[in-house]
Amino acid sequence: MNLSHSSSTAKTLDPTPARALGEFIRAHRERLSPNAVGLPPGPRRRTPGLRREEVAQLCGVSPTWYTWIEQGRPVSASADALARIAVALQLSRAERAYLFELAAQRDPAEPDPAASDAPAALIETVKLVDSPAYVLDRQWNALAWNRQAADLFVGWLDEGTSDAQTRNLLRFTFTQPLARELIVDWETRARRLVAEFRADSIRHLNDAPTRALIDALASASDDFARFWASQDVGEREGGLREFNHPREGRLAYDQITFKPAQREDLKLVVLVARGPRGPR
Incomplete structure (x- = not known):
């Protein structure tokens, strides 16, 4: 087993919370094709997946605000906006929970926690x-x-x-x-x-x-x-x-x-x- 480790990989393992949120959203945007969300493929795309403007349109948010989220800027993201992003990116239940944890927000779809067990x-x-x-x-x-x-x-x-x-x-x-x-x-x-x-x-x-x-x-x-x-x-x-x-x-x-x-x-x-x- 190769135990060596490159410094370039290590830099991506400990981002700030805002940047971690942006990297996660961007990675899942790039995995989603226009066909998957009912959009025409359009002209040749320079980047994989959906464009930022397309996700912003699906979420009902401004393209500038969405771009700032992906760039890791410390902007406010409400639980409602995050829920729309999760739906637009077709996140699984685990991915949706991870998105809300990264944003330090409670998913409105999740039930309230109850008492602990022994x-x-x-x-x-x-x-x-x-x-x-x-x-x-x-x-x-x-x-x-x-x-x-x-x-x-x-x-x-x-x-x-x-x-x-x-x-x-x-x-x-x-x-x-x-x-x-x-x-x-x-x-x-x-x-x-x-x-x-x-x-x-x-x-x-x-x-x-x-x-x-x-x-x-x-x-x-x-x-x-x-x-x-x-x-x-x-x-x-x-x-x-x-x-x-x-x-x-x-x-x-x-x-x-x-x-x-x-x-x-x-x-x-x-x-x-x-x-x-x-x-x-």
């Missing part, structure tokens, strides 16, 4: 699951896991793992050679993992532990730095997860992620075997 019950629950299961905190450190998960995740959750930092799912994926051997289609899964973490971490992106994790991974892994700079955002999805286990061979699971009510910074991940059995 995390101790979640951590205890993992012992009751008869499949590989683990609990992640907001930096995706493993707080608890069962024997089946330790058997499956060699180099991350097994007893032979001595470095506490490797209990972090992202550190394991991007800095441990064993991860590339264990995870089938590592490139696709790793890219998806970064998109999920970007969406998951936006609420605490400036917290010292999260910032330190991102900076350390960007310095240690060109792949992480490249995926992070892409501005991709995605929800944590379930579905097929495949592994090349050193003892059990090829294993396939369906992944399910549970979040306790009002504690979305914690998550219980369960893997249900598709084949005859997983590691026991």
Whole structure:
């Protein structure tokens, strides 16, 4: 694995909040074609995607104001204006939530938060699951896991793992050679993992532990730095997860992620075997 890291990539990883908002909006504008929003292709375009003026028209805002938003100027953006931008750019639910967090605004479409849950019950629950299961905190450190998960995740959750930092799912994926051997289609899964973490971490992106994790991974892994700079955002999805286990061979699971009510910074991940059995 290439552990070198270019300074040009590092500069894009820590923008100001206003500039981060502008970069995110611009990246998604450039991905959207005129046909996707019902506009004629028109004459030859010098830049990819929609023009700024076209997005401004779709949003019902002035082209100057929209341009200033993309340029990262410290202009005021109301929740209503942001909602119109999200609709115009056809953002997914995760991308919309990320947009509002970048702007430090509450999405009017989101319900009010309620009381918090007790995390101790979640951590205890993992012992009751008869499949590989683990609990992640907001930096995706493993707080608890069962024997089946330790058997499956060699180099991350097994007893032979001595470095506490490797209990972090992202550190394991991007800095441990064993991860590339264990995870089938590592490139696709790793890219998806970064998109999920970007969406998951936006609420605490400036917290010292999260910032330190991102900076350390960007310095240690060109792949992480490249995926992070892409501005991709995605929800944590379930579905097929495949592994090349050193003892059990090829294993396939369906992944399910549970979040306790009002504690979305914690998550219980369960893997249900598709084949005859997983590691026991």
